[in-house]
Amino acid sequence: MSIVFSLAAFVLFTLGLTNLDTEAEAGFSIDYFLSGAVCLVLSFLLAFQHKKQLQYRLKPRFLSVVTVKCSNENCNFKEEREFKRGDYIFKEVGSCPKCNSPLVIVAIYAKSLKKRFT
Amino acid sequence: MFCNRVGRLRGGLKLILVSFFMINDSLDKYILDVLFFVVFALFITLFNQRIQVWMWIRDAEGALRRLHFLASSAKDITIKTVKEVGNPSFDPAPLIDDFLDFFFIEPVSLDPAGVIQRLEHILNTRDKRIEAFAKKIAPNADPMFLPNIEGLLEATIVLNTLYREIRHLLLLGKKTKSVVFLMQLQMFLPIIMRYAEAFFGAVDAFSGGKPIGDGVGALVAAKLMRGKPHKEIVEKVVASEFDFEGRRVVVIKAKGPGAEVGKPGEAIARIVAQNSGAIARIIMIDAAAKLEGEKTGRIAEGVGAAIGDPGPEKYKIEEIAVKYGIPIDAIAIKLSLEEAITVMRKEILEAAEKVVQRVLNIIKERVREGETVIVAGIGNTIGIGQ
Numbered sequence: 279m280s281i282v283f284s285l286a287a288f289v290l291f292t293l294g295l296t297n298l299d300t301e302a303e304a305g306f307s308i309d310y311f312l313s314g315a316v317c318l319v320l321s322f323l324l325a326f327q328h329k330k331q332l333q334y335r336l337k338p339r340f341l342s343v344v345t346v347k348c349s350n351e352n353c354n355f356k357e358e359r360e361f362k363r364g365d366y367i368f369k370e371v372g373s374c375p376k377c378n379s380p381l382v383i384v385a386i387y388a389k390s391l392k393k394r395f396t
Numbered sequence: 397m398f399c400n401r402v403g404r405l406r407g408g409l410k411l412i413l414v415s416f417f418m419i420n421d422s423l424d425k426y427i428l429d430v431l432f433f434v435v436f437a438l439f440i441t442l443f444n445q446r447i448q449v450w451m452w453i454r455d456a457e458g459a460l461r462r463l464h465f466l467a468s469s470a471k472d473i474t475i476k477t478v479k480e481v482g483n484p485s486f487d488p489a490p491l492i493d494d495f496l497d498f499f500f501i502e503p504v505s506l507d508p509a510g511v512i513q514r515l516e517h518i519l520n521t522r523d524k525r526i527e528a529f530a531k532k533i534a535p536n537a538d539p540m541f542l543p544n545i546e547g548l549l550e551a552t553i554v555l556n557t558l559y560r561e562i563r564h565l566l567l568l569g570k571k572t573k574s575v576v577f578l579m580q581l582q583m584f585l586p587i588i589m590r591y592a593e594a595f596f597g598a599v600d601a602f603s604g605g606k607p608i609g610d611g612v613g614a615l616v617a618a619k620l621m622r623g624k625p626h627k628e629i630v631e632k633v634v635a636s637e638f639d640f641e642g643r644r645v646v647v648i649k650a651k652g653p654g655a656e657v658g659k660p661g662e663a664i665a666r667i668v669a670q671n672s673g674a675i676a677r678i679i680m681i682d683a684a685a686k687l688e689g690e691k692t693g694r695i696a697e698g699v700g701a702a703i704g705d706p707g708p709e710k711y712k713i714e715e716i717a718v719k720y721g722i723p724i725d726a727i728a729i730k731l732s733l734e735e736a737i738t739v740m741r742k743e744i745l746e747a748a749e750k751v752v753q754r755v756l757n758i759i760k761e762r763v764r765e766g767e768t769v770i771v772a773g774i775g776n777t778i779g780i781g782q
Contacts, residue, residue, distance in 0.1 A: 279454075309432075342606050342739050363604050366653035367615065368622060368781035386607050386779055388739035 283321035290314030340388035350379035452582040456566045459585045467559040470552040470599045477603040481541050482534020496556040516708035543654030548602040554595045597738030607779030609735040613681040615748045617649035617773020618782050633658035642765035652777035660772050661709030665716045673720030676767035682774040684728035693743035694730040702726035703774045
């Protein structure tokens with residue numbers, strides 16, 4: 279539809295330009311130009327809408343993040359990494375590099391990838 | 397002769413235009429302007445509804461394209477996950493394709509007597525069918541991951557149903573040229589698309605085994621029973637018993653980390669029966685639908701059975717509570733539909749920690765020393781162990 283409006287805008291602008299030379303037809307030229315401008319705006323709007331839909335289709339909005347924490351209460355080791363299949367909350371995943379106590383997944387959550395305007 | 401007539405017509409028109417519109421410029425321009433105005437007025441009068449219908453159809457077609465993309469992507473993800481996790485020796489795609497039309501018929505409610513039992517029977521049959529199908533297409537899957545495949549299948553079925561329903565309404569509207577059909581369809585599209593996007597998010601969560609927002613109740617229970625012994629008291633429900641400042645606390649949740657909701661109603665009824673009704677309180681924690689404008693993760697307190705099942709489990713809890721006069725406290729964590737079935741947000745995770753403290757405070761305030769309290773964490777426990 280965007281292409282149809284673009285073509286219509288092109289035709290109307292061409293008609294407007296070809297009629298510019300005759301003084302009597304000056305009124306028509308403005309009509310053509312105005313109609314062409316409306317078609318061009320509609321064409322841009324539709325193209326923008328389509329682009330937005332495509333972007334939405336392709337871009338993931340969230341990233342699943344895992345927080346791993348040392349089970350030793352005196353050790354403050356904590357790290358965040360991307361989620362891997364098989365992870366779950368309270369799963370033991372190896373040992374702490376600081377104190378060698380078991381590392382436990384304490385949180386899995388979705389982190390927004392969108393930029394927030396404040 | 398003809399030129400003479402045209403000349404007279406032009407002269408007449410010019411006279412009309414000059415006298416009515418006080419203009420005396422190029423006649424051709426004004427004739428065309430008047431013609432344009434007449435055509436435009438006729439066009440708007442006669443075709444306004446058609447233009448409106450065309451716009452509604454265009455909106456619905458766009459939404460249908462998106463729905464088709466979501467439904468087919470969900471199916472592809474399901475097939476890929478089943479192949480990766482289940483390692484079948486055959487191609488599961490045709491079987492999954494056939495299963496997407498799976499449905500269940502609700503029991504007749506004209507005679508309400510026994511409708512809960514009939515509904516429970518049908519729900520049990522449906523669950524067993526989906527479970528058997530998941531085992532069939534993923535014979536080598538880890539038993540822990542099998543419930544996730546069931547959840548994945550259910551989310552894909554919902555997306556497929558939504559796509560087919562919208563396509564049906566759009567085609568019917570086009571065929572009958574019914575403005576009412578198309579108008580209703582277009583007006584419901586924003587909410588339908590929200591559901592569809594949410595279910596597509598659920599597909600991602602179930603295929604990976606990630607915790608979802610609905611599991612916040614189960615997460616609170618898991619945090620309470622962490623590090624304490626637990627056992628399976630009814631099918632797919634685990635319970636942990638411990639002492640908290642002189643009070644006996646029994647915490648229950650669905651058995652994780654697979655996508656299970658279990659039968660918490662049956663579990664509560666069994667615990668109450670085992671204690672001969674000597675239960676001081678039942679505290680239920682569940683995710684609840686927030687109203688637009690409410691903050692995600694907001695905690696609300698109330699009374700009653702906080703459980704969003706189709707009916708049977710809630711009925712069992714209410715029945716046993718009435719029988720022994722046990723008060724039921726409800727804690728709801730507010731979230732939207734999208735947040736309930738997609739990967740858990742940080743706000744919900746943080747709310748779970750606050751709810752743990754609130755539950756412990758309720759126990760201290762409303763349960764006397766030596767008494768027993770049941771704490772039930774309701775919700776889908778996908779991605780949450782115990």
